[in-house]
Amino acid sequence: MAARAQPVARVWPGIGAAAVVAALILGTLAAVALRAEAGRGLSPSDWAALRFTVMQAALSAVFSVVLAVPVARALARRAFAGRQAFITLLGAPFILPVIVAVLGLLAVFGRRGVLNAGLEALGMPAVQIYGLFGVVLAHVFLNLPLAVRLILQGWQTIPAERFRLAASLDFGPGDMWRVLERPMLLRMVPGAAAVIFAICLSSFAVVLTLGGGPRATTVELAIYHAFRFDFDLGRAALLSCLQIAVAGAAALIALRLSGQGGFGAGMGRPVRRWDARGAGFRAMDAAFIGAAALFLIVPLAMVLRDGIEGLGQMPADVWRAAGYSIGVALVSTVLMLSLALPMAVASARWQGLEAAGLMGIAASPLVMGTGLFIIVYPFADPGAWALAVTALVNAVMSLPFALRVLAPAARDCIADYGRLSASLGLRGRHWLRLVLLPRLRRPLGFAAGLAAALSMGDLGVIALFSDPERATLPLQMYRLMGSYRTEAASGAGLLLLALTLAVFWGFDKAGRYGADD
Amino acid sequence: MALTIEGLRLRQEGFGFAADLEVTEGARVAVIGPSGAGKSTLLAAIAGFLAPESGRILWQGRDITHAPPGARPVAILFQDNNLFPHLSVAQNVGLGIRPDLKLSAAQRAQVEDALERVGLAGMGARRPGTLSGGQQSRAALARVLVQDRPVVLLDEPFSALGPALRNEMLDLMATLLGGTGATLLLVSHDPADARRIAEQTILVAEGVAHPPRETGALFDDPPEVLRDYLG
Known part of the structure; x- marks a missing residue:
C-alpha cells in the first residue's frame, strides 16, 4: 500500500541470489546447447524416448488424478479417527527417497514380491514390474497423495454455507455432484494433472530403476546413457535441449493451470455434510480410503520388514555413503537457505523474484549436471566434484519449494513489522537477528527440513558424476540393487529412510521449538 | 516554530x-x-x-x-503490531533505546523505570501475547517514553x-x-x-x-x- 516499500531490508542480496540461480540454470543450459550437435538431428531411438517420456507421464497423471478424486471426496465428507494422520501420511511421499519407494514397490509387485506369490498360488500368470507398468505404478505411488491433497483443497474451497444450503434444499449425492462438486473438479483437476505430468516428465530415479531397454527409456535416461556409457557429450547435450523444451512447456502449462494451488497448505476439519448418508456410500468411501492407505502403507511396511533383516548385511561402503549423504544434505540445505532467504525478503518488493525461483521446477537436474560437467571437464576431474555439484544442484532443485514457504512469510513479516522496525531504526543485520529470523523460525525449519530430505534422497546428478570412491547413500543402494544384493540394499534403504525422516524431523522440530507465537 | x-x-x-x-x-x-x-x-x-x-x-x-x-x-504507535510478539516486553521497550538491544546496566534500569511508570513493573520478562490488550498498549507506551522523541x-x-x-x-x-x-x-x-x-x-x-x-x-x-x- 505504500508509495515505497519499507526500507528495513535491502533488495540487492535477493537479486544477487536470483542472478546466481538464473546463471546456474541458464548458464548450464547454454553450455549444453553450445555442445549440442543439432545438425545430427534426432535418431529413431531418441524419438522413441520422447514418445515414451510423454506417454508414461500422461498415464501417470491420469491414473493419479482419476484415483485421487474418490479418495479426496471420501476424505472431504467423512470424519473418522485417524483422518488427520492419514492426511499427514499423504504428505510423506514428497520427502520419501524415490529409490526407497521403488524398493518397497519391488517387494510388493516385483518378481518375487507378495503379489506374484499370491498369483502363483492361484495359478495365475505373474506380473512383470519392469517397463511401462512399473514406471507408471511408481509414479502413481509417489503422486497419488499429492493429487489427493490438491483435490481435497478444492473441496475445502467450497464454503460450509453451500453445503448447508444444499442440505436445506434436500440435495442428494447426484445433485451435490452436479451443482457443487463437478464445477469444482473441473477447476482443480486439470491443474493437478498438469503438475503431476510435469513432475513425471523429469523423473529420473524411477525410470533408472524400473525402466530401461529400448521400450522403456525416457529422455532423461537417454541423457544418462549417452553420457555415462557412450560418453557422447554432443548427443547428451542435444537430448538435454529436447528435455528442457518439453519439461519447460509442461511446467508453464502446469503453473498456468494450477494457479495459486497451495503447496502443503493446512487441511482443516471435514465440513459437516448431510448427503451420502446411506450405508452403500459409507462403504464406498471406506473402501477408497482403505485401498489408498494399503497402497501407500504396505510397500513402506515391506521396506521396514526387509530392512531390519538387511541391516546386518550392509557392507562398510554403505556407512561411508551415508556419511557423504549427510554432508551433502547439510551443505545443500545451507546453500538453499542462503539463496532463498534474501530472495524471500526481496520478494516483498518484487513478487517476480519468487517466480524466478520457480524456474527451478522446469530445470532438470540431469541437464544442469550435464552442463556443469561440460563446464568443469576441461579444468578438473568431474568425479572429484561429484559431491559438491550434487549439493549445489539439489539446493537449486529444492529452492522453488522453499520459496513457496518462505516468501509469503517474509512478506507478512515485512508488512506487519516493517514500519515499526523502520521507525525504531532497526535495519540490516540487527533486523535480521532480532526480527526476521525469529519471525521466520517455523517456515525456515520446515524449508530446511524439505531441502535436507530432498537432497538426502536424491538419485539424479550424483549418478552422472560419481566414481567408485564417492557415492551417496541412494547411489550406493542402487548399486547394491543392480548387483542383486537385495538384503544389503534393503538395509541401506531402511537406513536412508530413517536418515531422511530424521533430517526433516530435526529441522522442522528445531523451527517449531520455542516459536510459540 | x-x-x-x-x-x-x-x-x-x-x-x-x-x-x-x-x-x-x-x-x-x-x-x-x-x-x-x-x-x-x-x-x-x-x-x-x-x-x-x-x-x-x-x-x-x-x-x-x-x-x-x-x-x-519521531516516535509512532500504530493501530496494531506495535510489539514484536517473539521478544519480551523489556526487549520491546529496549528497542526504543538501542535497536541492536545491546543495553548497558543504566539503560536496562531506564527500561524498568519506564515499565514502572506505565504500571507494568515486574512484567518485563513476559511475552506480549501473555498480556491483556490494555497492558500491551502500556508496554508500547513505555517504549515511546524511552525513545524520548x-x-x-x-x-x-x-x-x-x-x-x-x-x-x-x-x-x-x-x-x-x-x-x-x-x-x-x-x-x-x-x-x-x-x-x-x-x-x-x-x-x-x-x-x-x-x-x-x-x-x-x-x-x-x-x-x-x-x-x-x-x-
Whole structure:
C-alpha cells in the first residue's frame, strides 16, 4: 500500500541470489546447447524416448488424478479417527527417497514380491514390474497423495454455507455432484494433472530403476546413457535441449493451470455434510480410503520388514555413503537457505523474484549436471566434484519449494513489522537477528527440513558424476540393487529412510521449538 | 516554530494527498476526519514511510523530508503490531533505546523505570501475547517514553480497547508525555477523544489535511465536511 516499500531490508542480496540461480540454470543450459550437435538431428531411438517420456507421464497423471478424486471426496465428507494422520501420511511421499519407494514397490509387485506369490498360488500368470507398468505404478505411488491433497483443497474451497444450503434444499449425492462438486473438479483437476505430468516428465530415479531397454527409456535416461556409457557429450547435450523444451512447456502449462494451488497448505476439519448418508456410500468411501492407505502403507511396511533383516548385511561402503549423504544434505540445505532467504525478503518488493525461483521446477537436474560437467571437464576431474555439484544442484532443485514457504512469510513479516522496525531504526543485520529470523523460525525449519530430505534422497546428478570412491547413500543402494544384493540394499534403504525422516524431523522440530507465537 | 509541512503532495494507490500546515512545539493535536480521507497518510508522511512527490517537512527549521524513519525526531504507535510478539516486553521497550538491544546496566534500569511508570513493573520478562490488550498498549507506551522523541504520532493505537480503557490510556499518555513536552498528533475517529486531550484539531477530508484549529471552536462551528462526518 505504500508509495515505497519499507526500507528495513535491502533488495540487492535477493537479486544477487536470483542472478546466481538464473546463471546456474541458464548458464548450464547454454553450455549444453553450445555442445549440442543439432545438425545430427534426432535418431529413431531418441524419438522413441520422447514418445515414451510423454506417454508414461500422461498415464501417470491420469491414473493419479482419476484415483485421487474418490479418495479426496471420501476424505472431504467423512470424519473418522485417524483422518488427520492419514492426511499427514499423504504428505510423506514428497520427502520419501524415490529409490526407497521403488524398493518397497519391488517387494510388493516385483518378481518375487507378495503379489506374484499370491498369483502363483492361484495359478495365475505373474506380473512383470519392469517397463511401462512399473514406471507408471511408481509414479502413481509417489503422486497419488499429492493429487489427493490438491483435490481435497478444492473441496475445502467450497464454503460450509453451500453445503448447508444444499442440505436445506434436500440435495442428494447426484445433485451435490452436479451443482457443487463437478464445477469444482473441473477447476482443480486439470491443474493437478498438469503438475503431476510435469513432475513425471523429469523423473529420473524411477525410470533408472524400473525402466530401461529400448521400450522403456525416457529422455532423461537417454541423457544418462549417452553420457555415462557412450560418453557422447554432443548427443547428451542435444537430448538435454529436447528435455528442457518439453519439461519447460509442461511446467508453464502446469503453473498456468494450477494457479495459486497451495503447496502443503493446512487441511482443516471435514465440513459437516448431510448427503451420502446411506450405508452403500459409507462403504464406498471406506473402501477408497482403505485401498489408498494399503497402497501407500504396505510397500513402506515391506521396506521396514526387509530392512531390519538387511541391516546386518550392509557392507562398510554403505556407512561411508551415508556419511557423504549427510554432508551433502547439510551443505545443500545451507546453500538453499542462503539463496532463498534474501530472495524471500526481496520478494516483498518484487513478487517476480519468487517466480524466478520457480524456474527451478522446469530445470532438470540431469541437464544442469550435464552442463556443469561440460563446464568443469576441461579444468578438473568431474568425479572429484561429484559431491559438491550434487549439493549445489539439489539446493537449486529444492529452492522453488522453499520459496513457496518462505516468501509469503517474509512478506507478512515485512508488512506487519516493517514500519515499526523502520521507525525504531532497526535495519540490516540487527533486523535480521532480532526480527526476521525469529519471525521466520517455523517456515525456515520446515524449508530446511524439505531441502535436507530432498537432497538426502536424491538419485539424479550424483549418478552422472560419481566414481567408485564417492557415492551417496541412494547411489550406493542402487548399486547394491543392480548387483542383486537385495538384503544389503534393503538395509541401506531402511537406513536412508530413517536418515531422511530424521533430517526433516530435526529441522522442522528445531523451527517449531520455542516459536510459540 | 515547530513541525512545518510545506506544500506536501503525495500519491498513494491513485489517491492524491495534500497538506500545508504547521504544528506548534509541545502542542497536543487531534487528527480527525472520515476514514479513507488520509489521516494515516499524514502520519505516515511525517514518520517517513511515504515519499512525497513535492513539498518539505521541517522540524525546528531543519529539513527532514528525506531522512529515513529511524533518523527522524519521531516516535509512532500504530493501530496494531506495535510489539514484536517473539521478544519480551523489556526487549520491546529496549528497542526504543538501542535497536541492536545491546543495553548497558543504566539503560536496562531506564527500561524498568519506564515499565514502572506505565504500571507494568515486574512484567518485563513476559511475552506480549501473555498480556491483556490494555497492558500491551502500556508496554508500547513505555517504549515511546524511552525513545524520548520530541514528536509522538499516534495512529489510533487504542482503537481496539473498550471505551473506559481507551479513556484511561489517553489520560495516562497525556500525563506521561505532558511531562516531556513532546508534540503529540493523535488520529481518532471519535470527537470525544479530541475534546478529551487535544487543544487543537487537524481536519483531514477528501485528501487534504487542513491547518490545526482550536478543538472547541472547530466542533462548535464545524465546516460542512466535518458536519457530514459527524452526522
